[in-house]
Amino acid sequence: MSSSLPTFLAEVKERKLRRVLGIYVGITLPAVGIANMLESRYALSPVWFDRFLLLLLFGFFLAGVIAWYHGKEGYDRFQKRELVLYGIIGCLAAISILLLPARSGPIRRATASSDRSIAVLPFKNLSGEEDYFSDGITEDILTQLSKIHDLRVISRTTMMRYRETTKSIREIGKELRVAAVLEGSVRKSGNRVRIVGQLIDASTDEHLWADAYDRELKDIFGIQKEVAERIAGALSAVLSPKESQRLALHPTDNIEAYSLYLRGRNHYYRYTNADNEHAITFFQEALGLDSNYALALAGLGDAYSQRVQRHGYAMTWLDSAIAVSELALALDPDLAEGHKALALAYDNLGKTEKAMASYERAIALNPNFASAIGNVGLIHYRTGRLDRALSMAVTMTDLAPDESKGYVQVGMALQALREDARARVWYGRARGMEPASPFPLLGLGWLELTAGQTGAARRTTDTLIRLAPDLWLGYDLLCNVELMEGHYSEAYEAFRKTEQPPTARSAYILKKLGRPDEARRHAEEVLAQSVAGLEAGDERKDIRLEVAMAYAVDGKTAEALNWLAKATDAGLRDYRWTRRDPVLSSLHGNRTFDSLLVSMERTVTGLRASAELP
Numbered sequence: 001m002s003s004s005l006p007t008f009l010a011e012v013k014e015r016k017l018r019r020v021l022g023i024y025v026g027i028t029l030p031a032v033g034i035a036n037m038l039e040s041r042y043a044l045s046p047v048w049f050d051r052f053l054l055l056l057l058f059g060f061f062l063a064g065v066i067a068w069y070h071g072k073e074g075y076d077r078f079q080k081r082e083l084v085l086y087g088i089i090g091c092l093a094a095i096s097i098l099l100l101p102a103r104s105g106p107i108r109r110a111t112a113s114s115d116r117s118i119a120v121l122p123f124k125n126l127s128g129e130e131d132y133f134s135d136g137i138t139e140d141i142l143t144q145l146s147k148i149h150d151l152r153v154i155s156r157t158t159m160m161r162y163r164e165t166t167k168s169i170r171e172i173g174k175e176l177r178v179a180a181v182l183e184g185s186v187r188k189s190g191n192r193v194r195i196v197g198q199l200i201d202a203s204t205d206e207h208l209w210a211d212a213y214d215r216e217l218k219d220i221f222g223i224q225k226e227v228a229e230r231i232a233g234a235l236s237a238v239l240s241p242k243e244s245q246r247l248a249l250h251p252t253d254n255i256e257a258y259s260l261y262l263r264g265r266n267h268y269y270r271y272t273n274a275d276n277e278h279a280i281t282f283f284q285e286a287l288g289l290d291s292n293y294a295l296a297l298a299g300l301g302d303a304y305s306q307r308v309q310r311h312g313y314a315m316t317w318l319d320s321a322i323a324v325s326e327l328a329l330a331l332d333p334d335l336a337e338g339h340k341a342l343a344l345a346y347d348n349l350g351k352t353e354k355a356m357a358s359y360e361r362a363i364a365l366n367p368n369f370a371s372a373i374g375n376v377g378l379i380h381y382r383t384g385r386l387d388r389a390l391s392m393a394v395t396m397t398d399l400a401p402d403e404s405k406g407y408v409q410v411g412m413a414l415q416a417l418r419e420d421a422r423a424r425v426w427y428g429r430a431r432g433m434e435p436a437s438p439f440p441l442l443g444l445g446w447l448e449l450t451a452g453q454t455g456a457a458r459r460t461t462d463t464l465i466r467l468a469p470d471l472w473l474g475y476d477l478l479c480n481v482e483l484m485e486g487h488y489s490e491a492y493e494a495f496r497k498t499e500q501p502p503t504a505r506s507a508y509i510l511k512k513l514g515r516p517d518e519a520r521r522h523a524e525e526v527l528a529q530s531v532a533g534l535e536a537g538d539e540r541k542d543i544r545l546e547v548a549m550a551y552a553v554d555g556k557t558a559e560a561l562n563w564l565a566k567a568t569d570a571g572l573r574d575y576r577w578t579r580r581d582p583v584l585s586s587l588h589g590n591r592t593f594d595s596l597l598v599s600m601e602r603t604v605t606g607l608r609a610s611a612e613l614p
Helices: 004-014 017-041 046-070 080-099 132-146 156-160 169-176 217-234 241-247 255-268 273-289 294-311 316-331 336-349 352-365 370-382 386-399 404-416 420-433 439-450 454-467 472-484 488-498 504-512 516-535 541-553 557-569 575-580 582-587 591-610
Strands: 117-120 180-189 192-201 207-216
Touching: 017 046, 046 080, 117 132, 117 156, 117 169, 132 156, 132 180, 132 217, 132 255, 169 180, 180 217, 192 217, 207 217, 217 241, 217 255, 255 273, 255 294, 273 294, 294 316, 294 336, 316 336, 336 352, 336 370, 352 370, 370 386, 370 404, 386 404, 386 591, 404 420, 404 439, 420 439, 439 454, 439 472, 439 575, 454 472, 472 488, 472 504, 472 582, 488 504, 504 516, 504 541, 504 582, 516 541, 541 557, 541 582, 557 582, 557 591, 575 591
Parallel strands: 117 180
Antiparallel strands: 180 192, 192 207
């Protein structure tokens, strides 16, 4: 045994085994680094990187065999044993790669091969009047289908973009990853309506179902029920007894009230102040004809919340939104639209738990409720449950694959999880999808600023403000860019353009500009407003963070740290920006502050490990 080891080592040296393996390792290590960089930069699936590592590992053994049999001079011919070893290594490599589990399993995503997915194209209006009626019929049929748990139904907002499309059914099916597409037409004449519908297989253009309904207008809800049932049957979807019961309900017996409701909903989706006024008027007129019209009450609740959320009206409108939404649910406890309207009002009030409960109830009743799903994702994001926020955002992109909002939310969640490269990809997709939308640029600008790329953030912000000069959030981002560069006068000018009430940030800027009295007034106003919000039950982290920053500006370190800890408990996870934010500079170097940052970072690391990365 003692003589065999030196002999073996001599053979290793003579066959140049160590030299060959050393060269192999020297080549593969940089290759691993490059592969890792490409995976991160282009958001590739981690499984490809893992497969590459396996190939390199088996390549190591392959290089060893080649060196053993051919490293020695005169050893050029292949031997049987050598070929067997090559075969064994190749087979083991193939089996290992095939059986390799994905490091972060893909989020469930329906594809074109899914046999229970459908897109409802806007029905053609053959009535010679406004589109509100044909659009309303389209949405009602889509909503009826959405409430069937066995179906995946693409959202209304996405489908309305296909109104004037010249794309083929196959192209639409491929874009939206659905198995079937429903198209049709509506003709209304006097008290009669004719609805024609046909369900088409998106991969073969085969007609799965077609029918025409020529009836009195008062039977409109019966037609919608029959269409939904026929489509569910054609797609082999299973209807529960409760779903069948919901399909049979008539929301109102007053057809004029129904027509007014459709007009109101048509204006609601336009999202302008004037259209909001029109929507409220039409919903109220519908309720004047049928005071028990639960859907009209829910629509009114949504419109009241929209006044506050989008148009800056007083918060008292949210009290009205809650009142009418609760009345809608008293009339119909299983009305998904009512639960969503109630949730939206609570959400705008910062009553997160109540909002979440109502959103989740709406989704339980309508599993394809894309807007409710997106809003739940935003609540998870604000409360620091970043893995759930990511999952809900990806689900939203499944149901609304042509809307940039869901893609922006995916980017926000990925950014918060320190997946900046992937976040850039999703912001880029959102930008390509809706070039006129400022929100992908807003997300990208904050990503760059948080990462310390101030120059890039400035360029992105300039583009954003040129695109949307009336969006206050663009000037808010610009204010922070100027602040990071120490341009305090420019930062205050940008803050003034936001036209927002005083903030801790404006107090900090005024202090830096040598205007201490104004700075103190701003800080005091922030604290007064925040206390009022907290007493009213606002559960959001933002209000707690604002208090912490106001105290930091005022030099009250203990109070600032106390409220920063409360903000962390309420969901603050952005330790990277918290560490860089100049407004909190008075806390830099403080042990408690550093400890809070470490705690946030550990939490994000854990959430990142549990998240399923798209």
